Amino acid sequence: GAGVSQTPSNKVTEKGKYVELRCDPISGHTALYWYRQSLGQGPEFLIYFQGTGAADDSGLPNDRFFAVRPEGSVSTLKIQRTERGDSAVYLCASSQPGQGTGELFFGEGSRLTVL
Amino acid sequence: AQKITQTQPGMFVQEKEAVTLDCTYDTSDPSYGLFWYKQPSSGEMIFLIYQGSYDQQNATEGRYSLNFQKARKSANLVISASQLGDSAMYFCAMRQFNNAGNMLTFGGGTRLMVKP
Numbered sequence: 001g002a003g004v005s006q007t008p009s010n011k012v013t014e015k016g017k018y019v020e021l022r023c024d025p026i027s028g029h030t031a032l033y034w035y036r037q038s039l040g041q042g043p044e045f046l047i048y049f050q051g052t053g054a055a056d057d058s059g060l061p062n063d064r065f066f067a068v069r070p071e072g073s074v075s076t077l078k079i080q081r082t083e084r085g086d087s088a089v090y091l092c093a094s095s096q097p098g099q100g101t102g103e104l105f106f107g108e109g110s111r112l113t114v115l
Numbered sequence: 116a117q118k119i120t121q122t123q124p125g126m127f128v129q130e131k132e133a134v135t136l137d138c139t140y141d142t143s144d145p146s147y148g149l150f151w152y153k154q155p156s157s158g159e160m161i162f163l164i165y166q167g168s169y170d171q172q173n174a175t176e177g178r179y180s181l182n183f184q185k186a187r188k189s190a191n192l193v194i195s196a197s198q199l200g201d202s203a204m205y206f207c208a209m210r211q212f213n214n215a216g217n218m219l220t221f222g223g224g225t226r227l228m229v230k231p
Contacts, residue, residue: 031217042119042206042221043160056218089158095217101167102210102217103150106160 004107006092012113013082021077021110025094032075033104034067035091043091082114119207119222126227128197136192136225138207147211149190154204166190202229
């Protein structure tokens, strides 16, 4: 499709397990963002990629969280040793800086539940 | 540091009436952009409207308009002629142009419920 695609849409895991969340941005968008949204709250910034490199990872909460974008397109958010507090919806967005208002285009999110 | 405040956790509006969703922001930078997004129950964030800090006129997009009061640092969203499909979460967000990227900082959101 033409929009941002995220998989899986839902992930249930046990405390301590490793999870990967995938984001396929809009074709041609060089900027990619990960946000985390807890229930009843606004999205919180995690990390921003420009091309293949992480230009800003200041929002990652700790070293259990890591993200990659090896070819400048698809990105994977990796969470090690998951904790119950990691339960949230993880939103991915992409944009093309300099185009229009520069608004971010979001996917539908991956809902992570850690039991 | 930038901060976005949405003071209305929930709002009701009668179908076909207008409603205003409040947003105030805090920044020391002269150059910034303000966005409103809609998030229906499906979860996807849908871009609605944008206002640049140097724009002279308030932004409008169809039934959406932005009441931008720069001196008060407010950017309220006005939805005219509310429809049942407008029921959703609404988020105000800000981007500072001195950022290396285009990341947005979001407020806590307002849940709008349209009554038939």
